[in-house]
Amino acid sequence: MRNPLNEKIVSIPPSGIRKFFDIVSEMKDAISLGVGEPDFDTPWHIREEGIYSLEKGRTFYTSNAGLKxxxxxxxxxLERRCNVCYDPDHEIMVTVGGSEAIDAAMRAMIDPGDEVLIPQPSYVSYTPCCVLADGVPVPIELEEKDRFRLTPEKLLEKITPKTKILVLPFPNNPTGAIMEREDLEKIAEIVIEKDLFVISDEIYSELTYAKEDHVTIASLPGMKERTVLINGFSKAFAMTGWRLGYACAPEIILKQMLKIHQYAIMCAPTTSQYAAVEALRNGDEDVKHMRESYDQRRRFLLNAFQEMNLDCFEPQGAFYMFPSIKRFGMTSEEFATRLLREEKVAVVPGTAFGDCGEGFLRVSYAYSLKSLKEALSRIKRFVDRLDGKTE
Structure with missing residues (x-):
């Protein structure tokens, strides 16, 4: 029989996040700190709007680009929160989550052989989406000493005549790093000088704990026409299962992204779109409440890791910690596997987010304080054993 498979697809490894999630789902009494999913229910007034849309029989396709x-x-x-304006008719499309927007943007912009700069550690989808679009992913290895921010020096090191796109994954999954205005201004200068484009994944934009609110690079002079801004409803509004995101881009780019969306998806879920209208109109207080809760958990985890002597820089965004386990002389995979087997706590090896994640773990704090306290108690017991403090 002929090989029925596409070798490019076969060569792409499965998600390193899901491996541990699948194991823990079948393990009794296990606690997972591995999945980036809010533990909050979608706020009631948003759910109610979705229910109402069904009751009113709004169950038909919307336009390909989304509800007007x-x-x-x-x-x-975006005008209110990020000081950037997009034309609803020609520069905004609604997608099935932010991940579809990433895929569509890369397929619309990449020609075979184009290089895409991907700061790492970062979300698992960027590199596979680049490969699927026949691009060449070029990792930029970020370092803890730089607070896992992209520096101008690191960016310039990787730019070649084939470079076309820079992915900006901030606030960052898995590190929790952010880029502030002055950081972005330096990056924008290089992007303009080198005639690059940016895919800015801002799905965690509302989960920022620094004094300065989130800044999108698209709001800086000369950058809107070079940027595809991607966001969605999963993280800020606790709407993961509703599968809804959006992309904002210059019309010349969005027109081609919409073509891909038309043939692959048709349109995003109608019920979810009606619920999202309510979320954006009346959800600010919900977002504020959830952000404050995450911040409390963030500070709790940071303090707990310090007491365990686990080195961990202070993240300022998203809902992840990225502690170092280098002092134990184990790989991230070995540490995470043993922790799961011996203490029934699931975390994600840093290598799931790029080779430079070796020596780190991603720990999500999108869980209740009760679950976090129990998980940290188990982690401490495990670390104490490794340190020889207990039998």
Missing amino acids: DLKIEIHNY
């Missing part, structure tokens, strides 16, 4: 009302609310939200 939703695109208008996305425009209003």
Whole structure:
């Protein structure tokens, strides 16, 4: 029989996040700190709007680009929160989560052989999406000493005549790092000088704990016409299962992204779109409440890791910690596997997010304080054994 498979697809490894999630789902009394999913229910008024849309029989396709009302609310939200304006008719499309937007942006922009700069550690989808679009992923290895931020020096080191796109994954999954305005201004200068484009994944934009609010690079002079801004509803509004995101881009790019979306997806879920209108119109207080809760958990985990003598820089965004386990002389995979087997706590090896994640773990604090306290108690017991403090 002929090989039925595409070798490019076969060569792409499965997600390193899901490996541990699948194991823990079948393990009794296990605690998972591995999945980036809010533990909050979607706020009731948002759910209610979704229910109402079903009761009213709004179960038909929307336009390919999304409900007009939703695109208008996305425009209003970005103008209000990020000081950037997009035309709802020509520069905004609604997608099935932020991940679809990443895939569509890369397929619309990459020609075979184009290089895509991907700061790492970072979300697991960027490199595979680049490969699927026949691009060449070029990792930029970020370092803890730089607070896992992208520096101008590291960016310039990787740019070649074939470089076309820079992925900006901030606030960052898995490190929790952010880029502030002055950081982005330096990056924007290089992007313009080298005639690059940016895919800015801002799905965690509302989960920022620094004094300065989140800044999008698209709001800086000369950058809107070079940027595809990607965001969504999963993290800020606790709407993971609703599968809804959006992309904002210059019309010349969005027109081609929409073509891909038309043939692959048709349109995002109608019920989810009606719920998202309500989220953007009346969800600010919900976001604030959840952000404050995450911040409390963030500080709790940071203090607990310090007491365990686990080195961990202070993250300022998203809902992840990225502690170092280098002092134990184990790989991230070995540490995570033993922790799961011996203490029934699941975390994600840093290598799931790029080779430079070796020596680190991603620990999500999108869980209740009760679960976090129990998990940390088990982690401490494990670390104490490694340190020879207990039998």
